[in-house]
Amino acid sequence: MSKQTTSSTRERILYVARDLILSRGFSAMSVDMVCAQADITKGGFFHHFPNKEALGEAVLRQFWQDAANRQEDILHRHYPAQLDKICAYLDHAMTTYQDPQLSQGCMLAIFTMGLADTNPDLYAVSRSYFSQWRHDLISMFEQLKTEQALTSLDATAWSELYIAMLEGALILAKSSHDPHVIARTLTLYKQQLQLLVSQPDTSAKP
Numbered sequence: 001m002s003k004q005t006t007s008s009t010r011e012r013i014l015y016v017a018r019d020l021i022l023s024r025g026f027s028a029m030s031v032d033m034v035c036a037q038a039d040i041t042k043g044g045f046f047h048h049f050p051n052k053e054a055l056g057e058a059v060l061r062q063f064w065q066d067a068a069n070r071q072e073d074i075l076h077r078h079y080p081a082q083l084d085k086i087c088a089y090l091d092h093a094m095t096t097y098q099d100p101q102l103s104q105g106c107m108l109a110i111f112t113m114g115l116a117d118t119n120p121d122l123y124a125v126s127r128s129y130f131s132q133w134r135h136d137l138i139s140m141f142e143q144l145k146t147e148q149a150l151t152s153l154d155a156t157a158w159s160e161l162y163i164a165m166l167e168g169a170l171i172l173a174k175s176s177h178d179p180h181v182i183a184r185t186l187t188l189y190k191q192q193l194q195l196l197v198s199q200p201d202t203s204a205k206p
Contacts, residue, residue, distance in 0.1 A: 009040060013049070014058060017055050020037070027119075031045055082144040083197050085140070097169075112126045158193070169182045169186070
């Protein structure tokens with residue numbers, strides 16, 4: 001089997017597994033389902049992944065890396081101000097999640113909520129990605145707080161609010177079959193942030 005064929009088979013397995021996890025959850029996905037939909041034998045599956053858990057971790061890792069790759073260009077551009085950078089980040093998220101495939105849900109949330117009590121190893125992986133996401137957001141908002149001298153801005157709270165709003169919007173978008181829920185929600189978040197920055201910070205005054 002050529003390297004190209006091996007690579008394409010592995011990618012097909014990952015693609016099928018991702019769709020099954022998004023539609024059914026990790027626990028409901030089985031190796032048999034993956035093999036049937038990817039049109040491979042069990043031997044072909046185990047050539048690439050020793051078990052279902054290894055496949056789940058690979059899907060989760062790919063989800064995280066794909067998200068990082070999509071955001072890399074946005075986060076590494078030069079912006080006149082930190083608020084412009086954060087707004088560009090939000091605009092990018094709104095555009096990205098109009099993709100029907102991406103608006104199906106967040107892989108991090110699926111693994112974290114579904115496996116907290118049943119699969120501690122995969123739960124730990126998803127939890128570490130969530131922690132990294134939260135840390136990166138807090139860093140962005142701390143820079144905004146410093147740049148704008150906004151003593152009233154709680155970087156942790158704004159970061160957690162973003163994650164909570166996006167994850168909630170993804171659930172609502174899926175349940176209502178309306179991906180525009182995400183843009184409406186994040187637009188409101190962005191407007192509230194811009195309003196906060198535009199107002200004089202009186203919290204430091206005696």
